Amino acid sequence: ATRMGANALIRSELLQARDYMAAWDRYEQLKKSKNPPANLLPPRKDLRLETLADLLRGKLVARCHAYVATEMLEFLNLSREFGFKIGAFEHAWEAYKITNELKAAGVGISVFIDSWAYKMEAAEGIAYNAAYCTKKGLLVSINSDSGERIRRLFNEAGKAVKYGLTRDEALKLITINAAKQLGVDHLVGSIEVGKQADLALFSQHPMSAYTRCEMTIIEGEVYFDREALLKERAAASTKKGDLS
Incomplete structure (x- = not known):
């Protein structure tokens, strides 16, 4: 395998996708025409080329x-x-x-x-x-x-x-x-009204080498709370000590 070969392979796939799109466009035009051929059949569906076609259409x-x-x-x-x-x-x-x-x-x-x-x-x-x-x-x-x-x-x-x-x-x-x-x-990436409440709260600036994550919130629901977790662990340790 070479970089030239990889590039040629990608180009070949994209050419196939372009031809695939053209075949479907011709079929749709004939189907909507006043006198479509009696033996008109759609092109064969190809899921791989459908994905590449969506890329060429700008959907992906x-x-x-x-x-x-x-x-x-x-x-x-x-x-x-x-x-x-x-x-x-x-x-x-x-x-x-x-x-x-x-x-x-x-x-x-x-x-x-x-x-x-x-x-x-x-x-x-x-x-x-x-x-x-x-x-x-x-x-x-x-x-x-x-x-x-x-x-x-x-x-x-x-x-x-x-x-x-x-x-x-x-x-x-x-x-x-x-x-x-x-x-x-439009959903995540910054703290703004209307976006999902996906947040991580830190003890210091998140870029500090000394910081630690104190709480994680996903879509408004707390998934991790360091303080609550430490209390839970302490209670479990105490209970374990009582049992012994």
Whole structure:
């Protein structure tokens, strides 16, 4: 497998989707005509091509997993050729090399902070990627890529302060910026009237290395309350002591 091969394969699939759309458009036109053919049959339904067709129709947004600059540039070319929208590039370690192209296309990135050079594709990644791209006007978020990192994503965002962002800029990497990239910023991502009450309350600024999560609220319901949990544990310990 090569990057050229991967790009050619994606283009081939998109061409099939475009032909698939055209076949359905012809069928719909004939069906609505005054004298439709007596033997008119619809094209064969293909769920894979239906999804790609929705991408080309603008009903879906692409999120592309890419590390190096050439991969991202190739996908940008495909988006221009076929007219689909890219929501963000995932990981995007070399985004700092092509900030002008990404900004011109209105495409954001969702990155790691400081785990670069762990394989060949990440060899030219830099810890300043998120901060630099933010300063260049890109919409940047942080992704976890694992069940472990997601538990402390606020710590990951806090590291961005070391590399040049303010605390508020770093906080946006895991709140409103991510919501915008996913197209759900009308629901979550900031504290505003009318949005879902999805909140995490911290003992200090969320970007502080010394902070801890005190309470988690999802859609207005408390899912975690540290104080209540500690009281519950203390009561259970006392009860256990009484039993012994």
